[in-house]
Amino acid sequence: MILLMAWRNVNAIYQIYPRSFNDASGDGTGDLKGITERLDYIKGTPESLGADAIWISPFFRSPMRDFGYDVSDYRDVDPLFGTLEDFDELIAEAHARQIKVMMDLVPNHTSSEHAWFQDALSARDSDKRDYYIFRDGGPDGTPPNNWLSVFGGSAWEFHEPTGQYYMHSFLPEQPDLNWENPKVREEMGDILRFWFDRGVDGVRVDAIRWMGKDLQLRNDPINEQYIPGDSDPYHMVRHEYSRNSEALDCYLGSMAAVASEYDDKAMLWEDHLDDLTPLEAQVRRIYNVHPGVAAPFNFQMMHTEFGSRSFARTIDEYRSYLPDDARTFYCFGNHDESRLVTRFGDRQARMLAVLQLMLPGTPVVYYGQELGMQDADIAPSQIRDPFELRVPGRGLGRDPERTPMQWTAGHQAGFSEAEETWLPLAADYTTVNVEAQQRSPKSFLELHRRLITLRKQYDVIGSSHYETAHVDDDLYSFWRSDGVMGFLTILNFSDKFTPISIPEGGVVEVSAQGHDYTTYGYVAPYDGVVLRYSQ
Numbered sequence: 001m002i003l004l005m006a007w008r009n010v011n012a013i014y015q016i017y018p019r020s021f022n023d024a025s026g027d028g029t030g031d032l033k034g035i036t037e038r039l040d041y042i043k044g045t046p047e048s049l050g051a052d053a054i055w056i057s058p059f060f061r062s063p064m065r066d067f068g069y070d071v072s073d074y075r076d077v078d079p080l081f082g083t084l085e086d087f088d089e090l091i092a093e094a095h096a097r098q099i100k101v102m103m104d105l106v107p108n109h110t111s112s113e114h115a116w117f118q119d120a121l122s123a124r125d126s127d128k129r130d131y132y133i134f135r136d137g138g139p140d141g142t143p144p145n146n147w148l149s150v151f152g153g154s155a156w157e158f159h160e161p162t163g164q165y166y167m168h169s170f171l172p173e174q175p176d177l178n179w180e181n182p183k184v185r186e187e188m189g190d191i192l193r194f195w196f197d198r199g200v201d202g203v204r205v206d207a208i209r210w211m212g213k214d215l216q217l218r219n220d221p222i223n224e225q226y227i228p229g230d231s232d233p234y235h236m237v238r239h240e241y242s243r244n245s246e247a248l249d250c251y252l253g254s255m256a257a258v259a260s261e262y263d264d265k266a267m268l269w270e271d272h273l274d275d276l277t278p279l280e281a282q283v284r285r286i287y288n289v290h291p292g293v294a295a296p297f298n299f300q301m302m303h304t305e306f307g308s309r310s311f312a313r314t315i316d317e318y319r320s321y322l323p324d325d326a327r328t329f330y331c332f333g334n335h336d337e338s339r340l341v342t343r344f345g346d347r348q349a350r351m352l353a354v355l356q357l358m359l360p361g362t363p364v365v366y367y368g369q370e371l372g373m374q375d376a377d378i379a380p381s382q383i384r385d386p387f388e389l390r391v392p393g394r395g396l397g398r399d400p401e402r403t404p405m406q407w408t409a410g411h412q413a414g415f416s417e418a419e420e421t422w423l424p425l426a427a428d429y430t431t432v433n434v435e436a437q438q439r440s441p442k443s444f445l446e447l448h449r450r451l452i453t454l455r456k457q458y459d460v461i462g463s464s465h466y467e468t469a470h471v472d473d474d475l476y477s478f479w480r481s482d483g484v485m486g487f488l489t490i491l492n493f494s495d496k497f498t499p500i501s502i503p504e505g506g507v508v509e510v511s512a513q514g515h516d517y518t519t520y521g522y523v524a525p526y527d528g529v530v531l532r533y534s535q
Protein backbone atom coordinates (compact mmCIF):
# COMPACT_ATOMS: atom_id res chain seq x y z
CA MET A 1 0.00 0.00 0.00
CA ILE A 2 1.32 3.45 -0.84
CA LEU A 3 1.19 5.76 2.13
CA LEU A 4 -0.85 8.91 1.96
CA MET A 5 -1.68 8.56 -1.71
CA ALA A 6 -3.33 11.96 -1.98
CA TRP A 7 -0.36 13.62 -0.38
CA ARG A 8 2.35 11.74 -2.21
CA ASN A 9 3.26 14.67 -4.45
CA VAL A 10 3.37 17.23 -1.66
CA ASN A 11 6.94 18.54 -1.86
CA ALA A 12 7.13 20.17 1.59
CA ILE A 13 4.98 21.19 4.56
CA TYR A 14 5.55 24.67 5.98
CA GLN A 15 4.69 25.00 9.67
CA ILE A 16 3.04 28.25 10.73
CA TYR A 17 2.84 29.23 14.39
CA PRO A 18 -0.18 31.54 14.02
CA ARG A 19 0.67 33.90 16.90
CA SER A 20 3.93 34.77 15.19
CA PHE A 21 3.46 34.67 11.43
CA ASN A 22 1.65 37.87 10.48
CA ASP A 23 -0.61 40.22 12.41
CA ALA A 24 -3.37 41.70 10.23
CA SER A 25 -5.45 43.13 13.10
CA GLY A 26 -2.59 45.17 14.55
CA ASP A 27 -2.88 43.91 18.12
CA GLY A 28 0.65 42.50 18.30
CA THR A 29 -0.32 38.82 17.83
CA GLY A 30 -0.56 37.03 14.49
CA ASP A 31 -3.93 35.88 13.14
CA LEU A 32 -5.67 33.94 10.36
CA LYS A 33 -6.20 36.97 8.11
CA GLY A 34 -2.50 37.62 8.52
CA ILE A 35 -1.73 34.14 7.18
CA THR A 36 -4.10 34.63 4.23
CA GLU A 37 -2.38 37.93 3.36
CA ARG A 38 0.94 36.11 3.13
CA LEU A 39 -0.06 33.01 1.15
CA ASP A 40 1.78 34.25 -1.93
CA TYR A 41 4.94 33.93 0.10
CA ILE A 42 4.26 30.20 0.39
CA LYS A 43 3.20 29.44 -3.18
CA GLY A 44 1.85 30.95 -6.37
CA THR A 45 4.45 33.50 -7.60
CA PRO A 46 8.01 33.11 -8.94
CA GLU A 47 9.38 34.48 -5.65
CA SER A 48 7.31 32.08 -3.51
CA LEU A 49 8.95 29.42 -1.43
CA GLY A 50 6.98 26.87 -3.41
CA ALA A 51 5.70 24.64 -0.57
CA ASP A 52 2.60 22.60 -1.35
CA ALA A 53 1.17 22.51 2.17
CA ILE A 54 0.96 24.47 5.38
CA TRP A 55 0.41 23.18 8.90
CA ILE A 56 -1.06 25.78 11.25
CA SER A 57 -0.51 25.26 15.00
CA PRO A 58 -3.78 25.51 17.03
CA PHE A 59 -6.07 28.48 16.36
CA PHE A 60 -9.11 27.17 18.27
CA ARG A 61 -10.86 28.86 21.19
CA SER A 62 -8.47 28.74 24.09
CA PRO A 63 -7.57 30.54 27.31
CA MET A 64 -3.99 30.35 25.91
CA ARG A 65 -2.37 28.90 29.01
CA ASP A 66 -0.29 26.78 26.60
CA PHE A 67 -0.84 29.16 23.68
CA GLY A 68 -3.61 27.23 21.99
CA TYR A 69 -2.61 23.69 23.00
CA ASP A 70 -5.36 24.07 25.63
CA VAL A 71 -8.57 24.04 23.62
CA SER A 72 -11.86 25.20 25.14
CA ASP A 73 -13.92 24.80 21.95
CA TYR A 74 -12.67 22.52 19.17
CA ARG A 75 -15.23 23.85 16.71
CA ASP A 76 -14.49 27.55 16.86
CA VAL A 77 -11.65 29.95 16.09
CA ASP A 78 -10.28 31.96 19.01
CA PRO A 79 -11.25 35.65 18.63
CA LEU A 80 -7.57 36.53 18.92
CA PHE A 81 -7.02 34.73 15.60
CA GLY A 82 -10.30 35.74 13.91
CA THR A 83 -13.49 33.91 13.02
CA LEU A 84 -14.63 30.74 11.28
CA GLU A 85 -15.31 32.89 8.22
CA ASP A 86 -11.67 34.00 8.27
CA PHE A 87 -10.71 30.35 8.32
CA ASP A 88 -13.01 29.58 5.36
CA GLU A 89 -11.37 32.40 3.47
CA LEU A 90 -7.91 31.11 4.34
CA ILE A 91 -8.80 27.64 3.05
CA ALA A 92 -10.31 29.04 -0.16
CA GLU A 93 -7.28 31.24 -0.84
CA ALA A 94 -4.88 28.41 -0.03
CA HIS A 95 -6.71 26.00 -2.31
CA ALA A 96 -6.76 28.60 -5.09
CA ARG A 97 -2.95 28.40 -4.94
CA GLN A 98 -2.94 24.58 -4.66
CA ILE A 99 -1.76 24.76 -1.07
CA LYS A 100 -3.05 22.02 1.22
CA VAL A 101 -3.98 23.05 4.75
CA MET A 102 -3.17 20.95 7.77
CA MET A 103 -4.58 21.81 11.19
CA ASP A 104 -3.43 20.79 14.64
CA LEU A 105 -5.68 18.53 16.74
CA VAL A 106 -5.04 18.26 20.47
CA PRO A 107 -6.71 15.00 21.53
CA ASN A 108 -4.85 14.17 24.74
CA HIS A 109 -6.31 17.00 26.78
CA THR A 110 -8.75 19.88 26.67
CA SER A 111 -8.56 23.22 28.41
CA SER A 112 -9.92 23.21 31.95
CA GLU A 113 -12.39 25.79 30.60
CA HIS A 114 -13.85 23.35 28.06
CA ALA A 115 -17.58 22.76 28.67
CA TRP A 116 -16.93 19.01 29.15
CA PHE A 117 -14.51 19.64 31.97
CA GLN A 118 -16.67 22.28 33.60
CA ASP A 119 -19.52 19.77 33.57
CA ALA A 120 -17.23 17.03 34.90
CA LEU A 121 -16.29 19.24 37.82
CA SER A 122 -19.92 19.94 38.69
CA ALA A 123 -20.52 16.58 40.43
CA ARG A 124 -19.09 13.09 40.73
CA ASP A 125 -22.06 11.73 38.80
CA SER A 126 -21.81 14.27 35.98
CA ASP A 127 -22.29 12.78 32.48
CA LYS A 128 -18.92 14.11 31.53
CA ARG A 129 -16.98 12.95 34.62
CA ASP A 130 -15.73 9.87 32.78
CA TYR A 131 -14.53 11.97 29.84
CA TYR A 132 -11.56 12.71 32.11
CA ILE A 133 -9.47 10.75 34.59
CA PHE A 134 -10.68 11.38 38.13
CA ARG A 135 -9.39 9.19 40.97
CA ASP A 136 -9.40 9.11 44.76
CA GLY A 137 -6.17 10.02 46.51
CA GLY A 138 -4.27 7.63 48.76
CA PRO A 139 -5.49 7.10 52.36
CA ASP A 140 -3.18 9.89 53.52
CA GLY A 141 -4.53 12.24 50.89
CA THR A 142 -1.57 11.90 48.53
CA PRO A 143 -2.05 11.76 44.72
CA PRO A 144 -3.18 8.43 43.21
CA ASN A 145 0.33 7.61 41.92
CA ASN A 146 3.76 9.09 41.15
CA TRP A 147 3.09 10.20 37.56
CA LEU A 148 4.62 13.54 36.62
CA SER A 149 3.49 16.47 34.51
CA VAL A 150 5.74 17.40 31.57
CA PHE A 151 5.53 21.00 32.71
CA GLY A 152 6.66 20.31 36.29
CA GLY A 153 5.24 18.71 39.44
CA SER A 154 2.72 15.92 39.91
CA ALA A 155 0.38 14.92 37.09
CA TRP A 156 -2.50 15.03 39.57
CA GLU A 157 -4.48 18.02 40.77
CA PHE A 158 -6.92 17.83 43.67
CA HIS A 159 -10.44 19.12 43.08
CA GLU A 160 -11.66 20.10 46.53
CA PRO A 161 -15.44 20.38 45.90
CA THR A 162 -15.76 16.80 44.58
CA GLY A 163 -12.92 15.40 46.69
CA GLN A 164 -10.97 13.66 43.88
CA TYR A 165 -7.82 14.17 41.87
CA TYR A 166 -7.81 14.62 38.09
CA MET A 167 -4.91 13.79 35.83
CA HIS A 168 -3.03 16.21 33.59
CA SER A 169 0.07 15.20 31.61
CA PHE A 170 0.80 18.88 30.92
CA LEU A 171 -0.57 21.92 32.82
CA PRO A 172 -3.27 21.59 35.51
CA GLU A 173 -5.30 23.73 33.08
CA GLN A 174 -4.93 20.91 30.49
CA PRO A 175 -6.85 17.94 31.99
CA ASP A 176 -6.26 14.64 30.13
CA LEU A 177 -9.17 13.05 28.32
CA ASN A 178 -10.05 9.44 29.05
CA TRP A 179 -9.60 7.69 25.69
CA GLU A 180 -10.91 4.43 27.14
CA ASN A 181 -14.31 6.06 27.07
CA PRO A 182 -15.86 5.34 23.64
CA LYS A 183 -17.80 8.61 23.85
CA VAL A 184 -14.53 10.55 23.89
CA ARG A 185 -13.43 8.71 20.74
CA GLU A 186 -16.75 9.51 19.08
CA GLU A 187 -16.57 13.18 20.05
CA MET A 188 -13.07 13.48 18.59
CA GLY A 189 -14.20 11.70 15.40
CA ASP A 190 -17.04 14.22 15.01
CA ILE A 191 -14.65 17.11 15.55
CA LEU A 192 -12.42 15.72 12.80
CA ARG A 193 -15.38 15.41 10.42
CA PHE A 194 -16.37 19.01 11.21
CA TRP A 195 -12.99 20.28 9.98
CA PHE A 196 -12.54 17.83 7.12
CA ASP A 197 -15.97 18.84 5.81
CA ARG A 198 -14.89 22.46 6.08
CA GLY A 199 -12.02 21.76 3.72
CA VAL A 200 -9.08 20.91 5.97
CA ASP A 201 -6.78 18.53 4.06
CA GLY A 202 -4.78 17.05 6.89
CA VAL A 203 -4.32 16.94 10.61
CA ARG A 204 -1.24 17.01 12.81
CA VAL A 205 -2.15 15.10 15.95
CA ASP A 206 -0.59 16.45 19.15
CA ALA A 207 1.19 14.58 21.93
CA ILE A 208 -0.15 11.13 21.07
CA ARG A 209 2.00 9.10 23.47
CA TRP A 210 0.27 10.54 26.50
CA MET A 211 -3.17 9.34 25.34
CA GLY A 212 -2.33 5.75 26.25
CA LYS A 213 -1.99 5.21 30.01
CA ASP A 214 -1.88 2.15 32.21
CA LEU A 215 -5.45 1.54 33.34
CA GLN A 216 -4.25 0.17 36.67
CA LEU A 217 -2.34 3.41 37.24
CA ARG A 218 0.87 1.63 38.23
CA ASN A 219 3.71 3.87 39.45
CA ASP A 220 6.40 4.76 36.93
CA PRO A 221 9.79 3.29 37.96
CA ILE A 222 12.43 5.66 39.28
CA ASN A 223 15.02 6.68 36.68
CA GLU A 224 18.42 5.83 38.17
CA GLN A 225 20.20 7.94 35.53
CA TYR A 226 18.44 11.14 36.49
CA ILE A 227 20.83 13.86 37.74
CA PRO A 228 18.97 16.25 40.09
CA GLY A 229 19.29 19.86 39.04
CA ASP A 230 20.98 18.93 35.80
CA SER A 231 18.24 17.49 33.68
CA ASP A 232 14.52 17.98 33.19
CA PRO A 233 12.78 16.84 36.43
CA TYR A 234 10.10 15.15 34.32
CA HIS A 235 12.71 12.45 33.70
CA MET A 236 13.05 11.61 37.39
CA VAL A 237 10.92 8.61 36.54
CA ARG A 238 10.86 6.36 33.49
CA HIS A 239 7.50 6.82 31.79
CA GLU A 240 6.63 3.18 31.51
CA TYR A 241 3.04 3.36 32.67
CA SER A 242 2.00 6.98 32.28
CA ARG A 243 2.14 6.85 28.47
CA ASN A 244 2.36 4.75 25.33
CA SER A 245 0.15 1.86 26.51
CA GLU A 246 -0.98 -0.96 24.21
CA ALA A 247 -4.40 0.66 23.86
CA LEU A 248 -2.87 3.70 22.16
CA ASP A 249 -3.01 1.95 18.77
CA CYS A 250 -6.76 1.60 19.07
CA TYR A 251 -7.21 5.27 20.04
CA LEU A 252 -5.09 6.43 17.11
CA GLY A 253 -6.86 3.97 14.85
CA SER A 254 -10.20 5.54 15.72
CA MET A 255 -8.97 8.93 14.48
CA ALA A 256 -7.24 7.56 11.39
CA ALA A 257 -10.41 5.65 10.52
CA VAL A 258 -12.23 8.97 10.28
CA ALA A 259 -9.55 10.34 7.96
CA SER A 260 -9.91 7.25 5.79
CA GLU A 261 -13.64 7.92 5.33
CA TYR A 262 -12.37 10.55 2.86
CA ASP A 263 -10.18 10.00 -0.24
CA ASP A 264 -7.65 12.69 0.23
CA LYS A 265 -6.90 13.37 3.90
CA ALA A 266 -3.63 12.82 5.74
CA MET A 267 -2.83 12.49 9.44
CA LEU A 268 0.55 13.02 11.03
CA TRP A 269 1.33 11.80 14.53
CA GLU A 270 3.42 13.90 16.86
CA ASP A 271 5.33 11.00 18.35
CA HIS A 272 8.52 11.33 20.37
CA LEU A 273 10.55 8.14 20.29
CA ASP A 274 11.91 7.07 23.67
CA ASP A 275 14.47 4.59 24.97
CA LEU A 276 12.07 2.32 26.86
CA THR A 277 11.31 0.10 23.89
CA PRO A 278 13.67 -0.86 21.04
CA LEU A 279 13.52 1.73 18.27
CA GLU A 280 12.59 -0.86 15.68
CA ALA A 281 9.46 -1.88 17.59
CA GLN A 282 8.40 1.73 18.07
CA VAL A 283 8.87 2.61 14.41
CA ARG A 284 7.10 -0.48 13.12
CA ARG A 285 4.24 0.00 15.53
CA ILE A 286 3.51 3.61 14.66
CA TYR A 287 3.80 2.98 10.93
CA ASN A 288 1.23 0.28 11.31
CA VAL A 289 -1.67 2.51 12.35
CA HIS A 290 -3.79 2.96 9.21
CA PRO A 291 -0.77 3.39 6.89
CA GLY A 292 -2.98 4.51 4.02
CA VAL A 293 -3.68 7.83 5.70
CA ALA A 294 -1.36 8.22 8.66
CA ALA A 295 2.37 8.43 9.41
CA PRO A 296 4.57 9.85 12.19
CA PHE A 297 6.87 12.83 12.13
CA ASN A 298 10.52 12.01 12.62
CA PHE A 299 12.07 14.27 15.27
CA GLN A 300 15.40 12.48 15.62
CA MET A 301 17.24 15.23 13.71
CA MET A 302 16.34 17.69 16.44
CA HIS A 303 18.37 15.64 18.91
CA THR A 304 21.21 14.37 16.75
CA GLU A 305 24.71 15.51 17.57
CA PHE A 306 26.42 17.45 14.77
CA GLY A 307 28.60 15.14 12.68
CA SER A 308 28.62 13.19 9.44
CA ARG A 309 28.59 9.82 11.18
CA SER A 310 25.85 10.66 13.66
CA PHE A 311 23.44 12.01 11.03
CA ALA A 312 24.17 9.18 8.58
CA ARG A 313 23.78 6.55 11.29
CA THR A 314 20.48 7.96 12.58
CA ILE A 315 18.99 8.19 9.11
CA ASP A 316 20.21 4.74 8.05
CA GLU A 317 18.93 3.09 11.19
CA TYR A 318 15.47 4.66 11.00
CA ARG A 319 15.14 3.82 7.33
CA SER A 320 16.15 0.21 7.92
CA TYR A 321 13.09 -0.28 10.15
CA LEU A 322 10.58 1.29 7.78
CA PRO A 323 8.15 -0.71 5.72
CA ASP A 324 9.12 -0.46 2.02
CA ASP A 325 6.33 1.90 1.11
CA ALA A 326 6.54 4.13 4.20
CA ARG A 327 6.61 7.87 3.75
CA THR A 328 8.87 9.89 6.05
CA PHE A 329 8.26 13.35 7.50
CA TYR A 330 11.53 14.75 8.82
CA CYS A 331 11.36 17.84 11.05
CA PHE A 332 14.64 19.63 11.76
CA GLY A 333 12.96 22.24 13.98
CA ASN A 334 9.57 23.22 15.36
CA HIS A 335 7.81 25.39 17.95
CA ASP A 336 9.15 23.23 20.81
CA GLU A 337 12.84 23.11 19.91
CA SER A 338 15.74 25.51 19.61
CA ARG A 339 16.28 26.77 16.06
CA LEU A 340 18.84 25.13 13.76
CA VAL A 341 21.15 28.16 13.41
CA THR A 342 21.28 28.54 17.19
CA ARG A 343 22.00 24.87 17.69
CA PHE A 344 24.73 24.50 15.08
CA GLY A 345 25.67 27.82 13.46
CA ASP A 346 24.79 29.59 10.21
CA ARG A 347 26.83 27.62 7.69
CA GLN A 348 26.02 24.32 9.37
CA ALA A 349 22.30 25.10 9.21
CA ARG A 350 22.53 25.81 5.48
CA MET A 351 24.17 22.43 4.95
CA LEU A 352 21.52 20.69 7.05
CA ALA A 353 18.82 22.33 4.93
CA VAL A 354 20.32 20.50 1.96
CA LEU A 355 20.22 17.26 3.94
CA GLN A 356 16.62 17.71 5.05
CA LEU A 357 15.35 18.76 1.65
CA MET A 358 17.10 15.95 -0.23
CA LEU A 359 15.79 13.15 1.98
CA PRO A 360 12.83 11.07 0.80
CA GLY A 361 9.28 11.74 1.94
CA THR A 362 7.92 15.16 2.84
CA PRO A 363 10.12 17.61 4.78
CA VAL A 364 8.51 19.88 7.35
CA VAL A 365 9.96 23.40 7.46
CA TYR A 366 9.29 25.56 10.54
CA TYR A 367 8.51 29.21 9.73
CA GLY A 368 11.70 31.28 9.74
CA GLN A 369 13.89 28.21 9.23
CA GLU A 370 14.08 29.23 5.58
CA LEU A 371 15.55 32.62 6.62
CA GLY A 372 18.05 31.19 9.09
CA MET A 373 16.18 32.82 11.98
CA GLN A 374 17.81 32.28 15.36
CA ASP A 375 16.46 31.86 18.88
CA ALA A 376 15.81 35.32 20.30
CA ASP A 377 16.97 36.60 23.67
CA ILE A 378 14.01 36.75 26.01
CA ALA A 379 14.37 38.99 29.08
CA PRO A 380 12.92 37.55 32.31
CA SER A 381 10.01 40.03 32.18
CA GLN A 382 9.14 38.89 28.64
CA ILE A 383 8.85 35.15 29.36
CA ARG A 384 5.49 33.78 28.22
CA ASP A 385 5.97 30.01 27.99
CA PRO A 386 4.46 28.18 31.00
CA PHE A 387 7.21 25.55 30.71
CA GLU A 388 9.92 28.15 31.48
CA LEU A 389 7.78 29.77 34.17
CA ARG A 390 7.18 26.46 35.97
CA VAL A 391 10.59 24.82 35.45
CA PRO A 392 12.83 27.89 35.23
CA GLY A 393 16.47 28.24 34.33
CA ARG A 394 17.10 24.92 32.61
CA GLY A 395 16.79 26.07 29.04
CA LEU A 396 13.43 24.34 28.61
CA GLY A 397 11.48 27.49 27.63
CA ARG A 398 10.18 27.66 24.08
CA ASP A 399 9.70 31.43 23.65
CA PRO A 400 13.09 31.96 21.91
CA GLU A 401 12.02 29.91 18.86
CA ARG A 402 8.52 31.43 18.68
CA THR A 403 9.31 35.09 18.00
CA PRO A 404 7.67 37.06 15.16
CA MET A 405 8.43 36.20 11.56
CA GLN A 406 10.95 38.60 10.05
CA TRP A 407 9.46 40.06 6.86
CA THR A 408 11.29 43.39 6.51
CA ALA A 409 13.85 45.61 8.23
CA GLY A 410 11.04 48.07 9.08
CA HIS A 411 8.63 48.56 12.00
CA GLN A 412 8.21 45.27 13.93
CA ALA A 413 9.94 43.50 11.04
CA GLY A 414 6.78 43.95 8.96
CA PHE A 415 5.00 41.49 11.26
CA SER A 416 2.66 43.97 12.97
CA GLU A 417 1.66 47.62 13.14
CA ALA A 418 1.43 47.41 16.92
CA GLU A 419 3.78 49.20 19.31
CA GLU A 420 4.45 45.93 21.10
CA THR A 421 4.39 42.35 19.85
CA TRP A 422 3.42 39.33 22.00
CA LEU A 423 7.05 38.19 22.06
CA PRO A 424 9.95 40.50 21.20
CA LEU A 425 11.62 40.39 17.80
CA ALA A 426 14.97 38.69 17.43
CA ALA A 427 17.70 41.33 17.27
CA ASP A 428 18.90 40.28 13.81
CA TYR A 429 15.66 41.15 11.98
CA THR A 430 17.22 44.16 10.24
CA THR A 431 19.43 41.84 8.20
CA VAL A 432 17.70 38.47 8.46
CA ASN A 433 14.36 39.09 6.77
CA VAL A 434 12.34 38.08 3.71
CA GLU A 435 12.73 41.37 1.87
CA ALA A 436 16.53 41.37 2.12
CA GLN A 437 16.87 37.71 1.23
CA GLN A 438 14.51 37.71 -1.73
CA ARG A 439 17.00 39.98 -3.48
CA SER A 440 20.04 37.90 -2.66
CA PRO A 441 20.83 34.77 -4.70
CA LYS A 442 23.07 33.33 -1.96
CA SER A 443 20.57 33.79 0.86
CA PHE A 444 19.05 31.15 3.12
CA LEU A 445 15.67 31.86 1.57
CA GLU A 446 16.94 31.37 -1.96
CA LEU A 447 18.59 28.09 -0.92
CA HIS A 448 15.30 26.82 0.48
CA ARG A 449 13.32 28.06 -2.51
CA ARG A 450 15.75 26.34 -4.85
CA LEU A 451 15.59 23.01 -2.98
CA ILE A 452 11.81 23.05 -2.54
CA THR A 453 11.36 23.88 -6.22
CA LEU A 454 13.75 21.07 -7.15
CA ARG A 455 11.59 18.64 -5.17
CA LYS A 456 8.61 19.76 -7.24
CA GLN A 457 10.47 19.49 -10.50
CA TYR A 458 11.87 16.01 -9.84
CA ASP A 459 9.53 13.51 -8.28
CA VAL A 460 12.44 11.17 -7.52
CA ILE A 461 13.46 13.36 -4.59
CA GLY A 462 10.23 12.73 -2.73
CA SER A 463 9.65 9.17 -3.69
CA SER A 464 12.70 7.32 -4.90
CA HIS A 465 15.14 5.00 -3.25
CA TYR A 466 17.65 6.33 -0.69
CA GLU A 467 21.13 4.88 -0.49
CA THR A 468 24.12 6.01 1.54
CA ALA A 469 27.04 6.53 -0.82
CA HIS A 470 29.90 7.33 1.56
CA VAL A 471 30.48 8.24 5.21
CA ASP A 472 33.72 9.22 6.96
CA ASP A 473 34.61 11.64 9.76
CA ASP A 474 33.95 14.66 7.53
CA LEU A 475 31.75 13.61 4.66
CA TYR A 476 28.33 12.06 4.30
CA SER A 477 26.88 11.51 0.85
CA PHE A 478 23.83 9.69 -0.41
CA TRP A 479 22.06 8.82 -3.63
CA ARG A 480 18.44 9.37 -4.52
CA SER A 481 17.65 7.66 -7.78
CA ASP A 482 15.01 5.70 -9.64
CA GLY A 483 17.39 3.85 -11.92
CA VAL A 484 16.81 6.31 -14.77
CA MET A 485 18.03 9.51 -13.17
CA GLY A 486 19.27 10.47 -9.77
CA PHE A 487 20.81 12.96 -7.39
CA LEU A 488 23.99 12.68 -5.37
CA THR A 489 24.01 14.83 -2.23
CA ILE A 490 27.41 15.49 -0.61
CA LEU A 491 27.62 17.07 2.83
CA ASN A 492 30.89 18.31 4.29
CA PHE A 493 30.55 18.41 8.07
CA SER A 494 34.06 19.85 8.52
CA ASP A 495 35.32 23.42 8.44
CA LYS A 496 37.99 22.49 5.85
CA PHE A 497 38.05 21.98 2.13
CA THR A 498 37.69 18.22 1.89
CA PRO A 499 38.80 16.09 -1.07
CA ILE A 500 36.21 13.89 -2.74
CA SER A 501 35.95 11.68 -5.73
CA ILE A 502 32.63 11.64 -7.51
CA PRO A 503 31.28 10.04 -10.67
CA GLU A 504 31.65 12.07 -13.86
CA GLY A 505 28.71 13.69 -15.53
CA GLY A 506 26.93 15.31 -12.61
CA VAL A 507 25.44 18.79 -12.91
CA VAL A 508 25.67 20.93 -9.78
CA GLU A 509 22.11 21.95 -8.90
CA VAL A 510 22.69 23.36 -5.42
CA SER A 511 25.55 24.49 -3.20
CA ALA A 512 24.53 25.41 0.33
CA GLN A 513 27.32 27.98 0.59
CA GLY A 514 26.80 29.33 -2.92
CA HIS A 515 30.01 27.97 -4.52
CA ASP A 516 30.36 27.51 -8.26
CA TYR A 517 32.45 24.30 -8.43
CA THR A 518 33.83 24.71 -11.90
CA THR A 519 36.27 21.93 -11.05
CA TYR A 520 35.53 18.94 -8.88
CA GLY A 521 37.86 17.42 -6.33
CA TYR A 522 37.01 19.33 -3.12
CA VAL A 523 33.92 20.27 -1.17
CA ALA A 524 34.03 23.61 0.62
CA PRO A 525 33.65 23.86 4.42
CA TYR A 526 30.13 22.97 5.57
CA ASP A 527 28.91 22.82 2.02
CA GLY A 528 25.98 20.71 0.95
CA VAL A 529 26.18 20.00 -2.76
CA VAL A 530 23.51 18.41 -4.92
CA LEU A 531 24.55 16.88 -8.25
CA ARG A 532 22.04 15.73 -10.81
CA TYR A 533 22.75 12.75 -13.02
CA SER A 534 20.43 12.15 -15.92
CA GLN A 535 20.59 9.20 -18.20
Ligand code: GLC
Nearest residue numbers: 066069106170206207335336
Ligand atom coordinates in the same frame (compact mmCIF):
# COMPACT_ATOMS: atom_id res chain seq x y z
C1 GLC B 1 2.96 19.12 22.04
C2 GLC B 1 3.09 20.51 21.47
C3 GLC B 1 3.53 21.46 22.56
C4 GLC B 1 2.48 21.46 23.64
C5 GLC B 1 2.22 20.04 24.14
C6 GLC B 1 0.98 19.96 24.98
O1 GLC B 1 4.16 18.57 22.40
O2 GLC B 1 3.95 20.51 20.38
O3 GLC B 1 3.76 22.75 22.07
O4 GLC B 1 2.88 22.27 24.70
O5 GLC B 1 2.04 19.13 23.09
O6 GLC B 1 -0.17 20.09 24.19
